[in-house]
Amino acid sequence: MTATLRATYLIETPLDPRKVAEVMAGEQSCGTFTRVEGETDALRERARAVVEAVDALEDVAQPGLPNAFLERTGISGTGGTGGTGGIWHRARVRIAFPCGNIGINLPTLAATLAGNLYDLGEVTGMRLERIALPWAYRNHFELPRYGIAGTRRATGVPVGALVGTILKPNVGMSAEDTAALVARLCAAGVDFIKDDEVCANPVHAPLAQRVPAVMAAVRSHRERTGKQVMVAFNITDETDAMRGHADLVEREGGNCVMVSLNWCGFSAVQTLRRHTGLAIHAHRNGYGAMSRAPLLGIGFQAYQTLWRLAGVDHMHVHGLQGKFAQPDAEVIESAHDCYTALASDAPASAPDDLVMPAFSSGQWAGTVPATWEAVGRDDLLFMAGGGILAHPDGPAAGVQSLRDAWQAVREGESLALAALHAPALAAALRFFGR
Known part of the structure; x- marks a missing residue:
């Protein structure tokens, strides 16, 4: 199954939103926080999710959510460390996921698009906003009877x-x-x-x-x-x-x-x-x-x-x-x-x-x-x-x-x-x- 589906997210992060988007794509497809044995270029080409767009929104002076990871690492926002001050960037991110990674499996689709992303240490805000499906994929699922x-x-x-x-x-x-x-x-x-x-x-x-x-x-x-x-x-x-x-x-x-x-x-x-x-x-x-x-x-x-x-x-x-x-x-x-x-x-x-x-x-x-x-x-x-x-x-x-x-x-x-x-x-x- 070579078709792709697309998900759009609203994120907030003290880091570069483009780098965070790549973390999101890797985390929810074939990657983790570091490249691992067996993660070949061919496998990544076939199975890795792809960041298609990162649109910058406003910056804010306070994070939307608490984040122990950022506190442990001393990152509080661009230009600031130690838990006070700094800038948090908001952005809208669109990622394309290979349908073949998921199969015709609704719980796994939900886990892929709305799973561990909420717990990423790089973000102080994460919201799944939209899903766009190709007919070739949607057609495999149930239709309303009425x-x-x-x-x-x-x-x-x-x-x-x-x-x-x-x-x-x-x-x-x-x-x-x-x-x-x-x-x-x-x-x-x-x-x-x-x-x-x-x-x-x-x-x-x-x-x-x-x-x-x-x-x-x-x-x-x-x-x-x-x-x-x-x-x-x-x-x-x-x-x-x-x-x-x-x-x-x-x-x-x-x-x-x-x-x-x-x-x-x-x-x-x-x-x-x-x-x-x-x-x-x-x-x-x-x-x-x-x-x-x-x-x-x-x-x-x-x-x-x-x-x-x-x-x-x-x-x-x-x-x-x-x-x-x-x-x-x-x-x-x-x-x-x-x-x-x-x-x-x-x-x-x-x-x-x-x-x-x-x-x-x-x-x-x-x-x-x-x-x-x-x-x-x-x-x-x-x-x-x-x-x-x-x-x-x-x-x-x-x-x-x-x-x-x-x-x-x-x-x-x-x-x-x-x-x-x-x-x-x-x-x-x-x-x-x-």
């Missing part, structure tokens, strides 16, 4: 945003109570319902009881109305248990499961994808620990690239003007990442590998205009927990307020004007906009 188009077909929503919600209270309800709430939400008109990430297989509502009870409510609604509501059951668990849970969902007529990606791992999600044809709703809880520090961790473009190779169908991006820490610009960029094919050189005949972004966290009718303006399309799951369940006129009015808002923005009408002939929207603006 993605955007399939999710629309499964829910019967050919146009418009899919209105979804999260079961609340998060935990504590029995299987019967959960099913009753699902029946109420189905009647309210939602397209999508998901478990909370902290509710998987609790003793008070085990999946063995909850899935049949909930799906009975979903089937009853479908028989009355013809509408199949998609329910993402949280089956996060060890691998064999997840396969069993997915089988149960499928037997009961469900079409979606949810997984907490970071705690299950690449191999488990790949195994689940190959085992089931259900949609996989990918929940990224814990991603903040990997992303919030600007000079550490992994950016969403790189993160979602790795998980899309596992074949997920939906990716959480948080929500605009929401309750979490991410700036709106990051949410917007994350959504566009989901709409972008992983391989820019994919042939026209290649299957679609786009995934549906899931907007959540503090969403209600009032955040719809910002979402529409930023994204420019409604191929998304717009999920409101409190925005539906806490609407003063009940969940049905909460759902209607969201639909009213989406209709208004699609027609270029302000929410205030639309509210004059949309009472559910008017009530939402009064209640949530206080």
